[in-house]
Amino acid sequence: MKCPFCQSPNTKVVDSRSGKIEFEVRRRRECPDCSERFTTYERIERTPVVIIKKDSRREEYDREKVVRGIQKACEKRAIGLDRIDQIVDGIERELREIPQREVSSSVVGEKIIHALKQVDDVAYVRFASVYREFADVTDFIQELKSMLPHDFSHSDPKTTPKENS
Numbered sequence: 001m002k003c004p005f006c007q008s009p010n011t012k013v014v015d016s017r018s019g020k021i022e023f024e025v026r027r028r029r030e031c032p033d034c035s036e037r038f039t040t041y042e043r044i045e046r047t048p049v050v051i052i053k054k055d056s057r058r059e060e061y062d063r064e065k066v067v068r069g070i071q072k073a074c075e076k077r078a079i080g081l082d083r084i085d086q087i088v089d090g091i092e093r094e095l096r097e098i099p100q101r102e103v104s105s106s107v108v109g110e111k112i113i114h115a116l117k118q119v120d121d122v123a124y125v126r127f128a129s130v131y132r133e134f135a136d137v138t139d140f141i142q143e144l145k146s147m148l149p150h151d152f153s154h155s156d157p158k159t160t161p162k163e164n165s
Contacts, residue, residue: 003034010033012030020089061092069112077123
């Protein structure tokens, strides 16, 4: 494994343990040349999941693309990288359980939306607005109304919840 700091071709493993997901090994490595340490993850190579895009193109599932999309939705929210990794791990686990090797991008998008809805309402609405291509404020309002408790969503928008009580 090449050192990411000094590009030395020889690094040594100083610790190995099971990773966060099934069939993953986490390795701590050290470079004998620059003494820097870094972590690598080794995963079993599986038959790739192919994503069918909206325009019918096919591309291999890309974990980093999913992580970046979720990170963007979670920007400036109290959601750590570990939690984002857990979300993506769960989505990948669900994708592996689908018998088909080709999955519509809408399936992946809905899994992300469902996971974010469980974690943070703002991140959920951010992701949904891009993924579902909200056209205008009306689409936002409809989505937000669907998230409100039933009795609150039918109140007069010009009054506060206290005035309705």
